[in-house]
Amino acid sequence: MSLVRKILLELWVPVLLLALWWLVSADSVNFYYPPLSRILDEFADIWLFDGIRTEVWPSLQRLAAGYGAALVLGVGLGVVLGTVRWLENAVRPIIEFLRATPGVAILPVMMLFFGLGTTMKISLIALVATWPVLLNTIDGVRSVEPVLHQVAASHRLRRSERIRFIVLPSAAPQIFAGARTALAISVVAMVMSEMVGAPGGIGHFVLDAQRGFNTTAMWSGVIAVGVFGYLLNKVFALVENRVLAWHKGMTAHDHGGKR
Amino acid sequence: MTTTSVSNQAVVEARGLGHTYGEQPIFRDLNFAVAAGEFVCIVGPSGVGKSTLLQCLTGLLGATEGDVTFEGATVSRPPEGMAIVFQDYSRSLLPWMTVLDNVALPLRSAGVRKAERRRRAEEALGEVGLQDVTDSYPWQLSGGMQQRVAIARALASRPRVIVLDEPFASVDAQTRADLEDLMLRVRDHLGLTVMLVTHDIDEAVYLADTVLVLSGRPAKIESMVAVDLPAPRDQLTTKALPRFAELRSEVYAMVKKAGVQNTATAEPAIPGPRS
Numbered sequence A: 001m002s003l004v005r006k007i008l009l010e011l012w013v014p015v016l017l018l019a020l021w022w023l024v025s026a027d028s029v030n031f032y033y034p035p036l037s038r039i040l041d042e043f044a045d046i047w048l049f050d051g052i053r054t055e056v057w058p059s060l061q062r063l064a065a066g067y068g069a070a071l072v073l074g075v076g077l078g079v080v081l082g083t084v085r086w087l088e089n090a091v092r093p094i095i096e097f098l099r100a101t102p103g104v105a106i107l108p109v110m111m112l113f114f115g116l117g118t119t120m121k122i123s124l125i126a127l128v129a130t131w132p133v134l135l136n137t138i139d140g141v142r143s144v145e146p147v148l149h150q151v152a153a154s155h156r157l158r159r160s161e162r163i164r165f166i167v168l169p170s171a172a173p174q175i176f177a178g179a180r181t182a183l184a185i186s187v188v189a190m191v192m193s194e195m196v197g198a199p200g201g202i203g204h205f206v207l208d209a210q211r212g213f214n215t216t217a218m219w220s221g222v223i224a225v226g227v228f229g230y231l232l233n234k235v236f237a238l239v240e241n242r243v244l245a246w247h248k249g250m251t252a253h254d255h256g257g258k259r
Numbered sequence B: 001m002t003t004t005s006v007s008n009q010a011v012v013e014a015r016g017l018g019h020t021y022g023e024q025p026i027f028r029d030l031n032f033a034v035a036a037g038e039f040v041c042i043v044g045p046s047g048v049g050k051s052t053l054l055q056c057l058t059g060l061l062g063a064t065e066g067d068v069t070f071e072g073a074t075v076s077r078p079p080e081g082m083a084i085v086f087q088d089y090s091r092s093l094l095p096w097m098t099v100l101d102n103v104a105l106p107l108r109s110a111g112v113r114k115a116e117r118r119r120r121a122e123e124a125l126g127e128v129g130l131q132d133v134t135d136s137y138p139w140q141l142s143g144g145m146q147q148r149v150a151i152a153r154a155l156a157s158r159p160r161v162i163v164l165d166e167p168f169a170s171v172d173a174q175t176r177a178d179l180e181d182l183m184l185r186v187r188d189h190l191g192l193t194v195m196l197v198t199h200d201i202d203e204a205v206y207l208a209d210t211v212l213v214l215s216g217r218p219a220k221i222e223s224m225v226a227v228d229l230p231a232p233r234d235q236l237t238t239k240a241l242p243r244f245a246e247l248r249s250e251v252y253a254m255v256k257k258a259g260v261q262n263t264a265t266a267e268p269a270i271p272g273p274r275s
Helices: A002-025 A036-047 A050-083 A085-100 A103-114 A118-142 A146-154 A159-196 A202-211 A215-243 A245-255 B050-058 B099-109 B114-127 B143-156 B173-190 B201-207 B242-261
Strands: B010-021 B024-035 B039-043 B065-070 B082-085 B161-165 B193-197 B210-215 B220-226
Touching (some): A002 A036, A036 A050, A036 A215, A050 A085, A050 A159, A050 A202, A050 A215, A085 A118, A103 A159, A146 A159, A146 B082, A159 A202, A159 A215, A159 B099, A215 A245, B010 B050, B010 B193, B024 B050, B024 B065, B024 B193, B024 B220, B039 B050, B039 B201, B050 B082, B082 B143, B114 B143, B114 B173, B143 B161, B143 B173, B173 B201, B193 B201, B201 B242, B210 B242
Parallel strands (some): B039 B193, B039 B210, B082 B161
Antiparallel strands (some): B010 B024, B010 B065, B210 B220
């Protein structure tokens, strides 16, 4: 019952807008704005479920590889740079420069180096998604409560134990904030790299449909990308709620004014 | 869990100990020894460098002059066998770990296996009367309970010396009295040597076998007062003894004298019967 309620609360506005779109576009004969009913038919036709196997699945694999690499790189480098201050100071300008460079601008460079295939796509995703993770990890590692470093020293924890039990959990809320931003950027980079790259993937499908004047299919692809991103965010939130349960609990507890 | 050390043998010894922060000497040429099983309280006006001294004694901070030995060996980093309870429990406990995992943390570096870690953490929690909250998170507990978790964490590694930095400064009076008695009980039960920093003269006299009064700038040892109050100590009867009042005045006079000598240092907490 409460789950139904939750779903209703989250979805009533989108449903309302879809209904509006449905009504307004119902009698449309405009080539560019086909009726929603036709788009949805097409959507069901293409994306349930053949498209998932032929387009979504390859996209998801590339995203997972690129985003995963970004997480590993961002957190790994972030722990090092957050700990070794002189090194961080030395490379800070480079990081600021690279992260301020939009992914689109790097795309031709990536194509030059890696061609149009999977390597290029994964590399682009990894490259643009690393920065938010990296910068947030550095901040999170830096702001570990100093007393906790003393606690670690007093218990003679090894470096690996310090990182695992103290530094990473303490920085986790900030790392997750960075990872959330990185996920959104990753989807953008994925779609973009697929549009210019070799066939395969949702992004390529959308552009291909548009070029073939198949506007109905194009619209269905746009909807598919939206649903794809939305579901990814949902999964991300599930993981975050699980890993950061302590943090949410503590924050709620402190705001409850119990101490 | 008892040690086999010969009593009256120095467990911790400071020899010509000094620490200079930048150009500012915090303390200089401190010489004292702490015997096995002894309860030493270090008092002094706030800002005198008590915490810095504790950090040197535990190896968290390097001495700039002289040295500290623990069981005969020079201390350069926190040694095995010594455990520290920090002042601010809300910051020294890990909020992402349950009480049990917090207490078991020091056992990881000691290479204790998982089942044994759990058993020993539970044992340490039992020692402080917290066996029922193992799966709670620290922030779900009251301040007094959190500080008991911190004490249990220090006990879990089965130390021979436990060092506490103003451990009861931020709890209410009743909880404070309970925690004081808990420390005395745990000391007796486990045969620990205790060093405790406090700015509260009542607390120092009530707990200690020896009160070490620190004063001046740079700080030196103003006096080491042997507390000849009978054991076991009791919040009501011990504090009602005429000898308790004498000792309290004696220590207070010394701390205050230090305050007069150096007006730059803050006043110590004014002693008086606590409710």
